[in-house]
Structure formats: structure tokens, C-alpha cells
Amino acid sequence: MQGVAMTPKAYNKRLKETHPHIKCVGEFTKSSELLEHYCTVHKIKWKVRPSSFTRKIPIKGCRLCRSNTDDLTGKVFGRLTVVKPSNKKNTTGEYYWICKCECGNTHKTVGRNLKDGATKSCGCLNVETREKHGMHKSEEYRIWQGILDRCYNKNRSEYYRYGGRGIKVCRRWRTGENNEHPFLCFLADMGERPSKEHSVDRINNSGNYTPSNCKWATKFAQERNKRTNIKVVYKGKQMILADAVFLAGIVSYDCALARYHKGWSVKRAVETPTFK
Secondary structure (H helix, E strand, O other): OOOOOOOHHHHHHHHHHHOOOEEEOOOOOOOOOOEEEEEOOOOEEEEEOHHHHHOOOOOOOOHHHHOOOOOOOOOEEOOEEEEEEEEEEOOOOOEEEEEEEOOOOEEEEEHHHHHOOOOOOOOHHHHHHHHHHOOOOOHHHHHHHHHHHHHHOOOOOOHHHOHHHOOOEOHHHHHOEOOEOHHHHHHHHHOOOOOOOEEEEEOOOOOOEOHHHEEEEEHHHHHOOOOOOOEEEEOOEEEEHHHHHHHHOOOOHHHHHHHHHOOOOHHHHHHOOOOO
């Protein structure tokens, strides 16, 4: 039936049989023209060619039907009440939902942020919380914010080394717990920054930002926890190759590294002297 014009009566009958939740708003004379349709499930209007509904594999309906997105209309998330879906979507193809905040502002966000608790207000809640704890200008707050940006802000230059590798921030530090602001949860778990030389270091460099996997460490200590470092066992202790070279004190690091890549044992690579 594709490409063949149908009478409005025949088309509406066909539409009712295959897509009972969709109604055709207007009538058509050609199957190639765009007509406005209405989805009674998600209450969305959009235009589509009538011939699209007469193919062997008909489309499922509006954009929310096709993406199997839950209808969030009327649901409350924190201070936000979902009003209706938006026609715009983000770079990953997720549609925005238009929400009304308790403060009176209108805010747009994707459903995923609402469901996982990442977005609870139009931004007024963060402003009130910052004023409450008074630490939004502190180094701890700057470090916490930097952690979130590296993991979730694709515009950050370091994103590919963190969020791009699948590194995430635990829910407690990202959305809070027991109505506590996430930064205050982070501060309670990590404590205040010991000195200006310290920053947050992940014990397991491939692990997430969690209380059990993070500690305050100096830049010198963090350099030894890079995933590019070569970890070896020397004299019964696990260390990086650079430390093994330093303990042996016989050859240079470049010499030991070249030997190690050739298949030499760690002991032989760092303890065999070079001959001129």
C-alpha cells in the first residue's frame, strides 16, 4: 500500500487497527504530504506522511513511543514538577522535559537526570545550600566541582581520561544523601584538605570516585599512582620500576626500562651494570 493514496476513511481505519493510540488531526489528498498526528499516550503532536503508517513495518508512534521513554508528565522530582516534553534534544539524542520549579522558574532537563536525582531544582537549591554551608569559595568545593566536571562535562579537556574511560562519581557525592548536599557528603567522607599540596587521588586508578577509593595525596605521591607507571615486584615488595631503579642505584631508568621491555627480569634489569 506504500505510495498509494488512500481515502481518509480507509486511512483512519488502518490507523486505528495498527496504532490505536494515534489520531490523525487533518485529512489528506496525497499519501506523500505531511499531516499532523496526535499521540494520546504522551499528548504530543507531530507531522508524518500517511504512507509511513501503511508500510510492512509501521512506525510505533511519536518520538517518545519510538524511544520507549517513560511519560514523566505530572511527576515530581525534588522541587521540580514535570509539565510536558520538549521538542529539543541534547547531543546524545535524549529529549528534554520542561519542568516547573517550586520557586516559579521553568527549567529544562533530560529524564535521566530527573530519575537518578542529579537535577532536583532549577538551580535555586544549590544557591541556597551554598549560602547555608558557606564553603562554595573553598578549595574543597573547587576540588569537588572539578571531580564532577572531569567525569560528566564532555567539554572539559580532561574528560577523555575520566568520564570518557567510564570513571564515575558515587551517588552520595553526586546527588547527596538523606537530604544532605552532595558537597557536604564529600566533605564528611574526605575531611578538609590537609595542605595546599594535597588533592584527591584514587587508590585504584581505574576505579570510581568513592569514599573507599579516594584519599588526599600530594602531587609527588600521585605521580606514582599513574596508570602509565610500570608496577613490578622487587625484593619482595610491589613498587614502580622507577623506585626499583632508585633502590638498586646501578643503572639509569631509561636503561632499566629498555631491558624490561626486552623481557629481562626486574632484578637483572636494575642490577646488571652497563659496560663501556
